[in-house]
Amino acid sequence: MSSESESQNKSSPSVETTTTPSQEIIAIKCCTCESVIHDGETRLTCPFCPYLEIHTTDACPLYFFTCQHPSCGKRSCLICLHNIIDDSDESMHRSQCIELHSYKEMIEKAIEIGSQQHCPHCQLKGLKDDGCTHMVCERCGLNWCYLCGMKEEECLVDDQAEPSLSAHNQNWETHEGRCPMSLVSIHELDERWPQNDRDCLEYFHRYRTLCQLYNVFKIIGEDKFDELNDTFGIIDGSGYRIEEIRDYENRILINYSPNDNN
Structure with a gap:
C-alpha cells in the first residue's frame, strides 16, 4: 500500500508545489487555493504550518505527509494530524489510523451533511438566511422546502390541493410531514425549539x-464508534456527545404529542 516515494513525499507529476524564483517555498491562502484545484485533485496541508501541496487523486492514497517548508519539515499523519516522531511511531499510526480511516471519513461526512442543507435537484449545498422555509435554488431555480428537503411538487399537501409550498404549510401543526413557513413558529408546538431564527437554524442542523x-x-x-472517539476525539471535538447521539428524543424533528390529532 505504501512506497518509498510516498514516504519521502517528493515532488512528482502528481504534485504541485509553490516556490519563488529563489526556491523559497510559500503557502497559498486556502481561499485562493480552492479556486485552482481541479477535478481529480486534492489539497494536502501541513497541520503545523501553512505549507500545502496539490496532489492528483488517481495516485496511491497518502496517509503521511512530510512538510517541505524550511522552517517546519515535520512529518505528520494525515488521518489524526499528529506529528510522527520516528519509524516506530509511524508503524503505530499505520496499524491504528489507517484501519480506522474509512470509519473516520463516515463520521466526517455525517457532520458535513448535517451542517448543511442541499437542493434536492442539483444538490447545491448551503445554509438558509433568516426568513421562511420556502427556497429557490440559486443554481437550478427549483422551489423546495428547507425543513423537509423536498421538491415543491413532492411536498405533502391535502389530497384536494395542488402541490405548492404554501399548501404544504397548511395545518402543519396537526399533520406530521408538513412543514411550517417559519422555523420560529415550531416553538408554539414543541418547546424544545428556540424562539429566534438564528437559534432555530442551529437547532435544526x-x-x-x-x-x-x-x-x-x-x-x-458501538464499540467501533467509541474507539473512533477515543482515538481521534472526533465526536467530542465536534461539540457532540455520544449520549445525545443515542438519545431517541434528539432524533425527533418536531414533537407532535402535545397536540397529536392525527
Whole structure:
C-alpha cells in the first residue's frame, strides 16, 4: 500500500508545489487555493504550518505527509494530524489510523451533511438566511422546502390541493410531514425549539447532524464508534456527545404529542 516515494513525499507529476524564483517555498491562502484545484485533485496541508501541496487523486492514497517548508519539515499523519516522531511511531499510526480511516471519513461526512442543507435537484449545498422555509435554488431555480428537503411538487399537501409550498404549510401543526413557513413558529408546538431564527437554524442542523451520526453509529457499532472517539476525539471535538447521539428524543424533528390529532 505504501512506497518509498510516498514516504519521502517528493515532488512528482502528481504534485504541485509553490516556490519563488529563489526556491523559497510559500503557502497559498486556502481561499485562493480552492479556486485552482481541479477535478481529480486534492489539497494536502501541513497541520503545523501553512505549507500545502496539490496532489492528483488517481495516485496511491497518502496517509503521511512530510512538510517541505524550511522552517517546519515535520512529518505528520494525515488521518489524526499528529506529528510522527520516528519509524516506530509511524508503524503505530499505520496499524491504528489507517484501519480506522474509512470509519473516520463516515463520521466526517455525517457532520458535513448535517451542517448543511442541499437542493434536492442539483444538490447545491448551503445554509438558509433568516426568513421562511420556502427556497429557490440559486443554481437550478427549483422551489423546495428547507425543513423537509423536498421538491415543491413532492411536498405533502391535502389530497384536494395542488402541490405548492404554501399548501404544504397548511395545518402543519396537526399533520406530521408538513412543514411550517417559519422555523420560529415550531416553538408554539414543541418547546424544545428556540424562539429566534438564528437559534432555530442551529437547532435544526444539530438535529440533522445527530441523525446522521446515529446512522453511522448503527452501521459501525458501538464499540467501533467509541474507539473512533477515543482515538481521534472526533465526536467530542465536534461539540457532540455520544449520549445525545443515542438519545431517541434528539432524533425527533418536531414533537407532535402535545397536540397529536392525527
